[in-house]
Amino acid sequence: MNTIRQIVEKIKLFVSSYTEELGVSAIVILVAFSCFYLGRASISASTKRNAGITIENTYASSTQAKISGENSGPTRLPTPAGEANGGQIIASKTGKRYYYAGCSGVSRISPANIVHYASAADAEKFGLTLASNCNPK
Numbered sequence: 001m002n003t004i005r006q007i008v009e010k011i012k013l014f015v016s017s018y019t020e021e022l023g024v025s026a027i028v029i030l031v032a033f034s035c036f037y038l039g040r041a042s043i044s045a046s047t048k049r050n051a052g053i054t055i056e057n058t059y060a061s062s063t064q065a066k067i068s069g070e071n072s073g074p075t076r077l078p079t080p081a082g083e084a085n086g087g088q089i090i091a092s093k094t095g096k097r098y099y100y101a102g103c104s105g106v107s108r109i110s111p112a113n114i115v116h117y118a119s120a121a122d123a124e125k126f127g128l129t130l131a132s133n134c135n136p137k
Contacts, residue, residue, distance in 0.1 A: 090116060097129055
């Protein structure tokens with residue numbers, strides 16, 4: 001029983017000697033928690049429902065822009081004749097080179113970025129050049 005009283009006396013002594021510092025610390029902690037919960041409360045329910053992953057179809061928007069004539073520069077779109085023709089000329093949407101179907105560079109193009117052209121001339125219309133490590137058949 002004597003030890004509990006000693007511990008209580010030590011706590012009282014500590015609190016009385018550090019009253020100002022403990023008060024400032026308590027205020028800082030209260031302000032931090034208040035800001036956090038006010039921030040959470042400020043988000044509306046509709047924002048919480050709509051927050052998530054959004055998926056855009058960039059191919060459709062670039063096709064629409066090409067049809068309506070909004071885009072002044074050339075847009076790289078797959079050529080239907082190239083796909084029907086077996087896609088002999090292959091390029092990346094983001095690259096500057098084109099490849100023949102048998103070239104090793106084709107394997108490094110992400111499937112999502114592959115663009116097919118009917119001929120080398122079609123690919124060159126879009127400013128592409130033949131890859132140096134790819135020889136025509």
